[in-house]
Amino acid sequence: MKLRLCVLTITAMLCTVVQSFAHHSFAAEYDAQKVMTIKGTVTKFEWTNPHVRFYVDVKDDKGNVTNWDLELMSLNTLTRAGWDRHTLNVGDVVTVTFYMAKDGSKRGNARGNVELANGKKVFSAGDARGTGAER
Amino acid sequence: MRRRPLCAMFLAATVFACTQPLAHAQARGQTQAQPAPAPPAPRLANGHPDLSGVWMGGGGVSARNLKPGDQILLTPEAKKIMDARLSKDDPEANCLPTGVPRMNPYPWRMVQSSTDKPESHIFILFEGNIHSYRQIFMDGRPHPPDPDPTWYGHSIGRWEGSTLVVDTVGFNDKFWFDFDGHPHTTQLHTVERFTRTDLNTLSWDITITDPGSYQKPFTVQTKARLEPTWELMEYICQENNTNVPHIQGPAKVQ
Numbered sequence: 001m002k003l004r005l006c007v008l009t010i011t012a013m014l015c016t017v018v019q020s021f022a023h024h025s026f027a028a029e030y031d032a033q034k035v036m037t038i039k040g041t042v043t044k045f046e047w048t049n050p051h052v053r054f055y056v057d058v059k060d061d062k063g064n065v066t067n068w069d070l071e072l073m074s075l076n077t078l079t080r081a082g083w084d085r086h087t088l089n090v091g092d093v094v095t096v097t098f099y100m101a102k103d104g105s106k107r108g109n110a111r112g113n114v115e116l117a118n119g120k121k122v123f124s125a126g127d128a129r130g131t132g133a134e135r
Numbered sequence: 136m137r138r139r140p141l142c143a144m145f146l147a148a149t150v151f152a153c154t155q156p157l158a159h160a161q162a163r164g165q166t167q168a169q170p171a172p173a174p175p176a177p178r179l180a181n182g183h184p185d186l187s188g189v190w191m192g193g194g195g196v197s198a199r200n201l202k203p204g205d206q207i208l209l210t211p212e213a214k215k216i217m218d219a220r221l222s223k224d225d226p227e228a229n230c231l232p233t234g235v236p237r238m239n240p241y242p243w244r245m246v247q248s249s250t251d252k253p254e255s256h257i258f259i260l261f262e263g264n265i266h267s268y269r270q271i272f273m274d275g276r277p278h279p280p281d282p283d284p285t286w287y288g289h290s291i292g293r294w295e296g297s298t299l300v301v302d303t304v305g306f307n308d309k310f311w312f313d314f315d316g317h318p319h320t321t322q323l324h325t326v327e328r329f330t331r332t333d334l335n336t337l338s339w340d341i342t343i344t345d346p347g348s349y350q351k352p353f354t355v356q357t358k359a360r361l362e363p364t365w366e367l368m369e370y371i372c373q374e375n376n377t378n379v380p381h382i383q384g385p386a387k388v389q
Contacts, residue, residue, distance in 0.1 A: 024378050024379075028222035028383055028384050050375070050378075071378075079368065
């Protein structure tokens with residue numbers, strides 16, 4: 001129970017940070033209470049604004065494949081944090097923790113929670129220097 | 136029992152990690168403690184303060200930056216409009232301009248001429264959210280009597296000592312002041328006071344008058360911080376804006 005409370009608290013705080021970087025209302029699109037972790041293969045990487053997006057194929061126990069559409073911060077914010085269009089590549093195996101879309105679509109907000117197969121964490125939100133909250 | 140200290144440590148580490156960007160953001164928009172006094176604000180050859188540079192933060196309407204004693208009091212009509220607004224219709228989420236004085240998490244550049252002549256214009260170039268600009272006339276012209284309503288309005292500027300005062304009318308009623316959907320009408324009139332208090336800090340006070348939406352004028356007091364090593368980057372919001380069909384619910388912080 002205590003561990004669960006701890007995780008919930010952390011989730012809520014991460015959500016607060018994430019919301020600051022959005023060009024739209026985070027809470028209107030993603031559910032801060034629904035966090036999911038997947039491991040899969042990157043099928044597409046869009047180095048674009050207003051959000052960088054990447055798509056991940058995940059295979060379940062029965063062999064069914066689901067493609068997740070995952071959102072990061074903007075290209076500009078990630079560039080200033082030191083990431084670039086080569087940070088992620090099609091075919092990379094990643095572990096991603098994200099906030100699920102409220103409308104039930106296979107979408108999520110994954111900012112700062114992407115880990116490559118070699119253990120390197122990329123697109124960390126904490127590195128996003130100089131991206132103040134919307135005023 | 137073992138879990139508790141582990142959890143506490145994890146929690147403490149996460150609190151630290153999570154609060155860094157927030158603290159940073161707050162420092163940019165509100166108050167900040169300088170370890171040493173910053174150099175004074177520079178001046179142009181014509182003697183006016185030099186406000187040019189890439190700035191981050193400032194602007195926005197929210198309770199946290201209201202002038203002490205001021206209140207945001209909606210008219211009944213404006214409350215109806217605000218209560219009916221849906222998040223998906225926020226112009227910013229649809230890659231439309233934020234108007235005045237809402238800002239977004241991207242830097243902006245103030246552009247002044249640096250000759251010994253008086254400035255004819257001052258421009259504000261926005262990186263986000265739609266890569267647009269504001270044009271401030273500095274040649275002493277008045278507002279036109281019946282301007283077409285626009286997203287950034289008609290701005291005329293003048294110097295009061297070291298402060299640039301920008302008076303703007305002629306707004307359309309399409310942009311929102313924030314994610315909550317605070318509205319305004321075409322009667323909106325803003326008076327902005329920009330003062331570069333030192334090399335790194337631009338004080339930016341905005342007085343909002345709009346009898347169509349607010350029972351009395353109010354002032355927000357904000358600060359922007361110089362980013363001396365940054366350049367503006369391209370930011371085309373329309374390129375891959377897939378969010379709108381998935382945005383749900385009323386325009387309130389949920």
